[in-house]
Amino acid sequence: MTRKGRRLAMIGSAVAVLAVALGLVLFAMRGNVTYFFSPTEIVEKNVQPGARLRVGGLVKEGSVLKEAGQKITFLVTDTTRDLKVTYVGLLPDLFREGQGVVAEGVLDAADRFTATTVLAKHDENYMPREVADSLKKQGHWQGEKPAAQK
């Protein structure tokens, strides 16, 4: 093979592999990313039922209901609006009333949500960043609690 041919083979295969990678990324970006909303944003942005998304806020005090077959319902609130979340499965260890939570799943109606995943964090001082941001926006952010007062 000539020098030119070798160079072409090299460049050609590089372009081909990168083009495939780029194509895959663009294709996957269209249907496989999930947006994050607070319960208020779901109403404000008029998110349609059936959409796959992440929702975050605080678990409303006194709203957690456990039913048979590990079915759990609870309200996620950003203190302006609530969203009723249904989840079948094991809750993460740090799931508590009054604490931040992120649920991923499908929106059934503007105020109902079926979660496939409820996210846990490894650290009890940690607030999911999206939740912290959305609470800040709503003006309910109290800041990180000073650790000494715990």
Place this chain on the structure above:
Amino acid sequence: MIVETGHFALVLALAVALVQSLVPLWGAAQGDVALQRVAAPAALMQFALVTVAFLALIWAYLTSDFSVQNVVENSHSAKPLIYKISAVWGNHEGSMLLWVFILALFGAAAAVVGQDMPLRQRANTLAAQGWISTAFLLFILLTSNPFARLDPAPLEGRDLNPILQDPGLAIHPPLLYIGYVGFSIAFSFAAGALLSGRIDAAWARWTRPWLLVAWIFLTLGIAMGSYWAYYELGWGGFWFWDPVENASLMPWLSGTALLHSIIVMEKRDALKVWTLFLAIVSFSLSLLGTFLVRSGVLTSVHAFATDPARGVFILGILIVFIGGSLALYAWRAPMLKQGGLFAPISREGALVLNNLFLSAATATVFVGTLYPLALEATTGEKISVGAPFFNLTFGPLFLALLMIVPFGQSLAWKRGDLAAVAQRLVAAGVVALVAGALVWAYASGGSAVAALGAALSVFVIVGSFIELASRAWRSGGGLGLALRRAAGLPLSAWGTAMAHAGLGVTLLGLSATWWGAEKILTAKAGETLEIAGYQIKVDALTPRSGSNYTEMVAPMQVFRDGVKIATIEPSKRNYTTRKMPTTEAGIATIGLGQVYVALADESTPGEIGMRLYWKPLVLLIWIGSLVMSLGGALSLADRRLRIGVARRAAPRAAVPAE
């Protein structure tokens, strides 16, 4: 006193690191031998000082010195000894100290081992190592001092985060950091080569063992972290495509590419400029990983409380090092002598293809991890990119790469014969097809993905050893001769085969997840549950207590056809000091598969909610990583790769250090 000594040693280490970063560089520029010779003792001195600091912090933990803030926040006098030690790096400040300790260790090792190197190159390399040390020592001293005192000192500490109290997590960070930081040596070698304007096959020989060490440890570290997440988090998953996990995968991918391209450089004196680029990228991705984990800019399931000020500092380090090294690369790389081109159908051609796929795979992980961040910064929209994205992008690229692994390994250097190689691999292909068909039949109605995955993994495993077999088996030899020949093959050939086979083994474990079983249910004491042919008898919940926790255990007996094969004790723990619950999964290992039970919170008295899994061949996922690492170790053990051997073999000419 000891704590202050540690702090002071760290300050001194910074001073020494500054000397190490500047003096040898100046010496190299001026051609001053004495100044260049400063590099090695400075690296050793810096290592000694950082060791003192590290030991001082360990001592503070061992003696539960609660006047040190870091100890108060992460330790407790009642904690088992092993977790007192592992707590040293189970927090931000301490883990950064571990980072710098390993960095200094590598620097010192390079100073000792690199004595055969030309003085100028050695001075430049160690200076580059000094820059990294300086940056991270500054970071520790200015934003994350582990030696800060508390006044008044509390009587008791707040304990380590319970999920970190686990033997797996005791060794996961050191393994991972040896991997991350090991790439700093390749980076420094690259920077040294760029500064010296000299790069050749000898450079590849010097760099490759370091790279192998880093790669072996990073492989082990990632596998360990994944196994830890699997059994400790109680989700039954082992990889979540979470930003923090991706942060360790990216340097592994580019490091693997580097490991392959450097072979081409060593054997064929080609791909030099590309190899330098990969060396810079691999360490940059390690730095990026540190930034992602430590800054909290990305939402991660593994995120711990973080401090934005530190994130900004690490971002600064990131910009200076990545920007600086790429600028140096752009400036100096065009002056390096390019290697030749080669035929596409050859071992080196296959290695280029390997590099293309690995780079593209790294890029997809990079995009998936950082795109949400970029989008939020520019539009304010928040998205998350999860498993479906990576399965669709990374998945096909990596599977395609695995397809070509056995071919590449069997091709000859310079001019390969693809037809002959394909002929040799026919056997592997047949075995693979049979395996795929068996899986298809066994997992009736099972997924085609599982069958394809199993077939591909068998192809990779068998294909990896076919090359060895064909080298050992010559016509008319007989089995004895073939075995003797096989034993006589170079260790690096065995290493390659093992590493590639390990990849196949891991893929087989991954494919098996498709024919596992999962159930979510509620059971009463005395009830017998059924999953995938196993019967699980549930006993009553019993309370129990450990040294720093209390737990509710649900003992269970696992039967198969009426024969008891295991007892498991899944539990819900409550760590008293932090009032933090954790789920301890009950795992029964049966062959290579596992029955895995995770408990839910007790909602109604007497009823135990749980998630039940049967995970066939799941252990192969991690065994494959061990096999890969073993392959790396064999390759490292190959004496031919060592620069000293080649030198000793050559007639000793008097070569004065420039």
